[in-house]
Amino acid sequence: MDSDSGKDRIERATPMGEEGKLKKNRIFIALLLIVSVLLLWNARLFWIQVAASRSFAGRGIDLVENSVVQREKGIVLDSGRGDFYDRSGLSLTGTTLQVLTLFPMKEELSDEEKSRRRKETAQVAQILNIPAQPLHDFINGLKSPQIWKRDGRPAALTDAEVQRIEALGLANIRVMPYKLRYGAPQAAGQVIGYIGQNPERVTRQFTDQFHKGELQLTSKIGNAGLEKTFEPWLQGIGARTVSLFTDAAKRPLGGLDLREVAPNNPYYPLKVMTTLDSVLQSRIEARMDQLGISQGAVVVLDAGNADTVAMASRPYFDPEHIDLQHEDWSNRAVKAVAPGSIFKTVTAAAALEEHVTEPGETFECDGELGEYGFTCWNKEGHGRLTLEEGFAQSCNIVFAKVAQRLGGDKLEQYARKLGLEVPVGWTGDAPGVSVFHQLDGEEKGQIYHSDALKKDGGALVQTAIGQRDVLVSPLQAANLVVTLLHQGKVLSPRIVDEIRFRNDRLYYKFPAQRLDTVKERAIKPATAKTLLEFMGEVVDSGTGQSLRSAKWELAGKSGTAQMTLKNGHPGENHWFIGYGPADHPRYAVAVLIQNVPEGQPNKSVSLFKEVMNVLAGSGQAAKS
Template sequence: MKKHRIFIALLLIVAVLFAWNARLFWIQVAAARSFTERGIDLVGNSVIQREQGIVLDSGRGDFYDRHGVSLTGNELKVLTVYPIREDDTPSAVERRRAELANVARILKIPTEAWSAFVQGLRTPQMWSQNGHPVDLTEEQAKKVEAMGLTQVRVMTYKQRYEPSQTASQVLGYISQNPDRVTRQYTDQFHKGELQLTSKIGNAGLEKTFEPWLQGIGPTSVSLFMDAGKHAVGGLDVRTIRPDSPYYPLKVVTTLDKPLQETIEARMDQLGIAEGSVVVLDVNNADAIAMASRPAFDPEHIDLAQGSWSNRAVKAVAPGSIFKTVTAAAALEEKVVKPDDVFDCEGELGQYGFTCWKKEGHGHITLEEGFAQSCNIVFAKVAELVGGEKLEKYARKLGLDTQVGWTDEVPGQAAFHQVDGEEKGQIYHSEALKKDEGALIQTAIGQRDVLVSPLQAANLIVTLLHQGKVLSPRLVQEIRFQNDRLYQSFPSKRLDTIEERAIQPATAKELLTFMGDVVDHGTGKALKAAKWSLAGKSGTAQISLKGGKPGENHWFIGYGPTEKPRYAVAVLVQNVPEGQRNKSIALFQGVMDALAAAEGRVK
């Protein structure tokens, strides 16, 4: 009887163990199926657990200038360093110490700093200084490679941005943005193509061209180690990269890199803390250069300080450059002729409105009033035009609207190339159009008027195209990695504006006015430029932080006048009142750089 009970107990134990094993088997199969369905390779991951790697190239597409010169993705020779443990015998320790000293000597850095870096490693890293990977010379790379070290390897690293990145405000930056990943790229997130930690474009062209810039996978280098962080024999260092002749894509901009660098350097030489320059090709309104100050380091972004802001597309008070619009409205409506005479005594008493020339200009024509930037002339002209007509022509000429390239492209109904572009403003409210005091202030680009440098440069292009408003591009095409065309963005007119904003005769008259400005008006200092130039100056009264009086200094124009090639708008922004006006010097510097690039002078 006792044996019978023991036998039954054993059967129960065997049954329980069998059921338990069956359950474990089912869990393993189900889990494996689940991981497989979600694209998770368990065998691969078991290898990854032994793998310590560094991403050498994110696989993201790069930007190029109009001549095919790279704006991002500079390739560097770098040191990748791995936290390997080796034996601790006295001879091995001495050997490693000598190797480290030799590497430090090749790199020309203190041995102590290099040793501390290597010994403090917990994960693989690149040797960096000031937050940027160190680019080795060819000689340094050869010497380190010749040492044959396991722990230190020379690799090619694709650096997204340079320490002093050209056109940094135009290109923008990439960073983590979990909210946008889940909201804007939902499908890719659910497919596992993007993670919450993925870096995506969050400003500038990086943001607007994000769908095309996403690659098909990174290039990484890995060193396989065991649990004790010893190198696994036979595996060593392995480079893993996507194999595709088509990706990543190349985004070809309209910018000219050497010219962009020259203009940025000129802004820095003049000590311009805040401002921008826009250079447009007058043939098609392509942005050849778009510089903005202050610049910023896209690798180290301080969003709390508002470090990214492309001032070339931000609308600010334009001052007297807006007199171009007032003159256009008056000539189109035929309420005044270029040789009509006005009387400037220095002020209009009923509004406390004054001219910059306190004693007044005396008897002066509209044309001469433009050259001398007489406030009284344009106040009286605006009274003849009226508030609604003034706003109408401002809009027709591409102000109070976004002018950057917008159109339908595959997958995007209304694709806008220019990130953060502001449309500007003429009046703050409808009632002000009928307010005479507001009208005369508006006529000279004060009160509520806001214009961006991009709009201002495009206004010049509109005049040179006899009243046709074009839409500036920043990107002309996208190409596959093998240079086959993927997508083009043809130059075009601004869709929101009719065929012509103004008549050709009016545009021609205004261009003549601009010639007078340089010949004997407020821009006569530009007669010293390498090219013959024409344009319009502007000084806007503004309030700085703390309520202190300040100014925006502008100059917009074109050159050479005989055969116009470029339209330029320069803005020196938020200048304390009474400080030297640098806008004309900057305008000349830009035009001289363009003349040098063209290889021809007047």
């Protein structure tokens, strides 16, 4: 029994020994796998450090640069965004300045280093003609690189200041080129618009770029004006930055020190070439300010092709410091408001086209119509006068009687044909966009608030003189003049002519074109010629006689629209539209002064004269 028990123990022990061997084998295999993984890992690290650090250039990755990124303190000198230019190639945005760039240095300084730093700061302050202590305190408080600013803007250095500062050879105070997007003041600011953060639009409109990492929620994109409409072509391919590399003690690293990084691409960023003349734009804005125009707009179109030469809006706003709660940043040149008597141009065109009157027909004005409580601005009445004289004197009664013959439907029909109640700014195909509108926020305006009013006699006579529900933008008004100059053809004003690559090769050209909604002539050439003659009579003997002293012979039409101001008091919009020089038109102009308290002098004729004198003095033409 004892021998059997021993036998059993031997038989039971044999399987246990095999299990032990199997366990050891598994451990060995596991260790072998671990060693293999470690070897592969080390080989991978070796390849990265040796091969990839020298290479990766083809993929735009610099691993040496990334290995010291934690010790890098940088600043963006140029966002890489595309810029706007005027018709002569002069920059409207993106002025490059030489600025003082300040970098933080090591925190613990010896007495000798402190004395040297203070002396260096004093030298720089003397060159800049500023107190030394504020500059010294500013540098000592730096946690990251900063640009020296005055009044909240990067301070531009003169050539002499640059030379003297660079001669000092300072480690933490350098002169660098900095691209300032907006000027002070910014010409055509409300046309160009502004950039800013807009996470909702980034994820909705630029989904692909967001998912690829090309845009972040904090990225600045165009939020208004041309910055917004041309955003797809303005996005750059990388910023230009400058960095100071330091060691753990915040001392410049040998061989690295200051490094400037920028994408090297001859094609990007793209350049947006506008039709604006920056010199004329600035001069016109200056005239508006000199006349104290607090709210209003001026539009100057090229009489030859309707291109926008100048588009000014007031009040001015600073695109570098936007406060949408307190500032009016909208472009009033494309906002529709009550036009007043400039709309009589449309009424006259419709009446002549429909043969309900003739230029020489006489009408009687005794100051009131006798129904609807409708009166003329001249309470005493104009007496007997022709249609042409009624236009020149802006007689309400004449045009009310003409409208009664015409009817509300016809009046609205011709208004649309002439480019009112529709957006007129350039719209068409663009790269990657099937329906592209160049102008941001352009309003189409209106003639009647509802169809029922077309049958209302009181609404009809008010509409005929540009009151009641009529709304027209300054751009539409200026384009109406261009339509007459083109014998009834309605053009579509451009404000951007083309987009170019960085090296000035053409990327895309926006063709000059007629308004899509008006394929044929809106009115006959003979009618257009008659209306242009009417405008000449306004200056010769009508409401625009003060324009006879202008540098050019001019023609046009005045308008005053009654309205109610926000404070509930009566107010007016003052208009003048026209062209010049009268014998060989080069420009069509619309000026608007908005929200003028009732009883104040009408400055619209004076503003029109000032604008035309600026154009006459531009050297592009001379008074005949």
